[in-house]
Amino acid sequence: MTMKVSPRVSVHVCLCNTRQPGKEGCPHSSYNKREGLTHLSTTASPQKMKPEQLQLQGANAKPSPFGGLRAVLTCLVGFFIVVSSVSMLADRGGQESQVQLLVQHRHQEVTVAAAGSQEAQVRWTADLMGEAAAGGSASAGQKKECDLSVGRWVYDNTSRPMYSGRNCSFILDEVACEKYGQNDTKYQHWRWQPDGCDLARFNATKLLERLRNKRMVFVGDSINRNQWSSLVCMVESSIPEGLKMRTYNGSLISFQAFEYNATIDFYWSPLILESNSDNPIIHRVEYRIIRAEKIEKHASMWSNSDIIVFNSYLWWRKQRADMRMKVMYGTFEDGDAKLDEVEMVEGFEIALKKLTGWLETNIDNKTKIYFAGSSPTHTWASDWGGDDSNKCLNETEPIPKVGYKGATTDYSMMDKAGEIFRPLEKKGIHVKILNFTQLSDNRIDAHPTIHRRQFAPLTAAQIANPSSYADCTHWCLPGVPDVWNIFLYSYLVHK
Secondary structure: OEEEOOOOOEEEOOOEOOOOOOOOOOOOEEEEEEOOEEEEEEOOOOOOOOHHHOOOOOOOOOOOOOHHHHHHHHHHHHHHHHHHHHHHHHHOOOOOOOOEEEEEEOOEEEEEEOOOOOOOEEEEOHHHHHHHHOOOOOOOOOOOOOOOOOEEEEEOOOOOOOOOOOOOOOOOHHHOOOOOOOOOOHHHHEEEEEOOOOOOOOOHHHHHHHOOOOEEEEEEOHHHHHHHHHHHHHHHOOOOOOOEEEEEEOOEEEEEEHHHOEEEEEEEOOOOOOEOOOOOOOOOOOOOEEEOOOOHHHHOOOOOOOEEEEEOOHHHOOOOOOOOEEEEEOOOOOOOOEEEEEOHHHHHHHHHHHHHHHHHHHOOOOOEEEEEOOOOOOOOHHHHOOOHHHOOOOOOOOOOOOOOOOOOOOOHHHHHHHHHHHHHHHHOOOEEEEOOHHHHHOOOOOOOEOOOOOOOOOOHHHHHOHHHOOEOOOOOOOOHHHHHHHHHHHHHHHO
16 A cells, blocks of 8 residues: 655555465565464565556646645545554454554664464564563553563574673583584574563663672572573673673672673572582582571672572472471570471571561662572473483474473472562562573573583493483573573663
């Protein structure tokens, strides 16, 4: 449809049914789905209009003194009717029809796509990307919080990966999969696409500006260290050599960006409370003991932080059916030491309640506090129809099922954490839980497996059976933890 506005200006609006990609007259995009995995591509420019599509006035037509003005007004009214109609249709995300509107103006474009029974997805480009991440609605005055955790993985070999695993000198050897022989890097090219909105476009400089003169610390286990390493790699390439440094000090790893006077730390404290697992190197103990009343030693390492990201799930999971947590009360020095034995989840509750009490007494509402979601493991291949003896070895693509939940993935601990932290709201202290569990559940392809530094020599039996030592718990970088950090970035920079 072409509307004549003036001899030099015309507006071209193409309305098409995206169920038939490639249909003549709608060349702007193709949209293909394979059981929930979306492959999206766009052409370089809209197709030119054919000469017979143009409606021009004849050379012999007699001009009317009001004809030009009437034509302009008519076209403008018609244009706004079309735009309003398309906006109304896009808001009806549950309808069966699919609508696509493309309006080009210099270097900005907005694409609205309603895909079948899925909610309408609004994709913003250029500078509008960050605004979309703040939540949700394409219509002015109807903003609502967008659930970033609900969506699908989209294969994207253009904007992913966000950094080079080989070039990031701050990546940890336990997750540097390329360095240790992983040549199939397809796992690096999957981008998370929420339903109904987009994730913010990560900008390292914006994050560093937000962290100027601040300290951010990740507190927890090796999964949290995995996320810390990801964030450092996401920002370090934007910092010139000589203006960044990583230092080790026992349980504390610090990354410093000197130009911004910003620090991003990781502190090893897998059970939050003092425990017999506090050594960051020697901690492979099945006999675990926490000191129920002792948190101050660890808390002193994060008490002066502006942003704290806690993660404590992995060490509370049962490794065998009869595994229980030992809880120590009192001290040997005072002669009142007592040792109890509780279920693992009960120990988790004891630790979080002690943490809640400490936060209530020692933290003001200016400190931003996050509690990471539970990171799934992919040890039992039968969960997705594979052979358990292989674990996640040789998996090369995500599980395609939208909303997949592994049988061994425990969501109850996240619910328990939210319940325990809720009373802090009355004190003005908000603990935001980063819910990335389900989106990570699909990524059976993104673990190090055998491609990581081994901290103990492999035995002959292990070498003969690689799946026996395959790591299906941690995550290769670049990879899934990058998405976790974009969630974090969205809250820090845009919310």
